Amino acid sequence: MIKFEHVSFGYRGGRLFDGLDLELRRGAIYGLLGKNGAGKSTLLKLMAGLLFPKAGGITVSNRSPQKREPGFLSRVFLLPEEFDLPRMTMDDYARFYGCFYPDFSRKQLSALMQELEVPETQNLDRMSFGQKKKAYIAFAIACNTPLLLMDEPTNGLDIPSKSSFRRVIASVADDDRTIVISTHQVRDLDQLIDSVVVLDGSEILLNATTGEITDKLQFVHLDENDPALYAEQTVHGRWGVRPNDSGTESPFDMELLFNAAVANREAIKQLFKR
Amino acid sequence: MNDRFSWKRFGRLVRAELRGERRTLLLKLGGFVVFCMVMYMLWNVGVIFGFGDGGSDGGVGYVASRFCVAMAMGFIVYFNLSGSFKRYFSRGKAAAAFMLPAAKSEKFLYALLLNLLAVPIALIVIAVLNDMLWACLLGFENVCNLLGRWWNEKVILITDRITGLFLIANIVSTLSGMVFFLAGAVVFRRNQFLLTLLANFVLSLPVFVYTQVLFLTHWESARDWLSWIAGDAGSWAILGSGVFFTLLWLYVAWRRFSTLPLTR
Numbered sequence: 049m050i051k052f053e054h055v056s057f058g059y060r061g062g063r064l065f066d067g068l069d070l071e072l073r074r075g076a077i078y079g080l081l082g083k084n085g086a087g088k089s090t091l092l093k094l095m096a097g098l099l100f101p102k103a104g105g106i107t108v109s110n111r112s113p114q115k116r117e118p119g120f121l122s123r124v125f126l127l128p129e130e131f132d133l134p135r136m137t138m139d140d141y142a143r144f145y146g147c148f149y150p151d152f153s154r155k156q157l158s159a160l161m162q163e164l165e166v167p168e169t170q171n172l173d174r175m176s177f178g179q180k181k182k183a184y185i186a187f188a189i190a191c192n193t194p195l196l197l198m199d200e201p202t203n204g205l206d207i208p209s210k211s212s213f214r215r216v217i218a219s220v221a222d223d224d225r226t227i228v229i230s231t232h233q234v235r236d237l238d239q240l241i242d243s244v245v246v247l248d249g250s251e252i253l254l255n256a257t258t259g260e261i262t263d264k265l266q267f268v269h270l271d272e273n274d275p276a277l278y279a280e281q282t283v284h285g286r287w288g289v290r291p292n293d294s295g296t297e298s299p300f301d302m303e304l305l306f307n308a309a310v311a312n313r314e315a316i317k318q319l320f321k322r
Numbered sequence: 323m324n325d326r327f328s329w330k331r332f333g334r335l336v337r338a339e340l341r342g343e344r345r346t347l348l349l350k351l352g353g354f355v356v357f358c359m360v361m362y363m364l365w366n367v368g369v370i371f372g373f374g375d376g377g378s379d380g381g382v383g384y385v386a387s388r389f390c391v392a393m394a395m396g397f398i399v400y401f402n403l404s405g406s407f408k409r410y411f412s413r414g415k416a417a418a419a420f421m422l423p424a425a426k427s428e429k430f431l432y433a434l435l436l437n438l439l440a441v442p443i444a445l446i447v448i449a450v451l452n453d454m455l456w457a458c459l460l461g462f463e464n465v466c467n468l469l470g471r472w473w474n475e476k477v478i479l480i481t482d483r484i485t486g487l488f489l490i491a492n493i494v495s496t497l498s499g500m501v502f503f504l505a506g507a508v509v510f511r512r513n514q515f516l517l518t519l520l521a522n523f524v525l526s527l528p529v530f531v532y533t534q535v536l537f538l539t540h541w542e543s544a545r546d547w548l549s550w551i552a553g554d555a556g557s558w559a560i561l562g563s564g565v566f567f568t569l570l571w572l573y574v575a576w577r578r579f580s581t582l583p584l585t586r
């Protein structure tokens with residue numbers, strides 16, 4: 049679905065990616081995790097063809113994003129972190145912009161707006177940031193593009209809205225649709241994603257499905273002297289990540305995984321080497 | 323899906339973009355209407371209240387109001403041209419503008435037609451209608467009649483050999499200046515109007531300096547050159563360079579637009 053081959057990219061300040069390789073498969077919900085400034089948004093923009101690699105190649109559904117052909121653009125929707133919406137109601141917006149997407153569903157949009165509790169008749173530019181974000185999320189999903197890229201979609205959403213967002217995303221996931229969600233708020237994606245990409249220090253530390261992760265790692269309560277890839281003290285005791293040598297399944301904890309990947313880069317890379 | 327230019331999709335793009343920009347456009351044009359009315363009213367207060375009579379051509383007040391409106395119109399046209407691709411540099415709008423499923427050529431043509439053609443024509447129509455209205459109210463000759471009369475009488479400041487070719491050459495050369503601002507709108511990432519103005523100044527500086535030097539040092543050659551430029555051969559030269567620069571700036575604008583990355 050998405051393939052990065054030896055991609056190099058940098059802003060004026062310096063080089064961000066150098067020889068980056070990444071492959072994302074069709075029909076999965078990816079969580080793109082990384083610290084601030086790790087390059088998550090840049091990676092999404094490269095996938096969408098908004099930025100051009102300095103070297104290497106990117107293909108999305110066998111097309112080159114940087115050509116920005118209508119056939120490509122109608123199959124990709126990027127929900128940016130910051131956006132302005134025009135002065136019109138969602139009904140007008142859907143009428144004027146929905147027609148550019150062949151699989152756009154007006155009915156689905158109404159259902160999503162209802163689910164996310166956004167009034168359809170309110171002018172988009174008069175909505176609060178959270179309302180606006182939910183309205184745009186609803187539109188993005190209703191476009192039914194095979195690739196949906198979301199940059200920090202839960203930023204600005206209240207707690208019930210975050211739950212609604214997770215519910216909505218889970219309900220629209222299918223084998224033909226790839227969803228890539230970039231976030232630094234890892235808890236927001238718990239129980240939602242089925243694959244994780246961890247980006248740190250301008251490289252991909254980890255690209256694996258949650259199944260592969262729980263096969264190879266254990267997220268467990270640890271004793272004081274138990275060795276671990278990463279551990280942290282909580283009010284409930286010491287919790288951490290360690291290699292799953294016994295093959296026992298444990299509940300996947302994305303925050304622990306992320307911290308383990310960042311704290312113990314080489315060990316994690318070695319464990320998930322393909 | 324057709325990845326090249328599609329008129330049907332272009333129609334949809336125009337409809338969507340105009341709907342989004344409707345308010346801004348109406349504010350711009352409405353503001354110009356108000357400016358025109360105010361200018362004509364202020365400059366002709368004397369005539370309105372019966373203190374003075376400017377004659378059939380309206381006198382100084384009427385000429386001054388036309389001058390102010392023409393200046394404002396020029397400013398709006400060029401300033402508007404500098405904002406032709408503004409949304410592609412806007413933090414909040416750029417991603418959506420780039421990601422809208424339309425061909426690059428369709429997006430470019432939309433910006434071109436709206437800012438190079440539709441807005442200037444709308445401004446000219448407003449200015450002429452405003453002039454006709456005030457001419458009717460104040461009893462002056464309106465600008466259309468006046469220009470028609472001048473054309474028939476061949477009144478011109480520089481030469482008496484005013485021809486269709488001379489007019490066309492100057493219109494094309496004005497167009498090349500407008501397209502230069504359109505190119506500036508996509509070449510510069512911010513402060514497009516000021517930077518294009520500066521670029522215009524820098525690029526035309528050698529010609530200005532050369533002309534000044536020529537007039538100061540070789541007066542007779544300068545006079546010959548001036549009469550050549552006002553003649554048919556000069557008109558053809560202006561027309562040729564106008565066409566050349568129009569195409570050049572169009573090419574520059576298109577090249578830059580078609581390879582423009584997200585900048586913010």
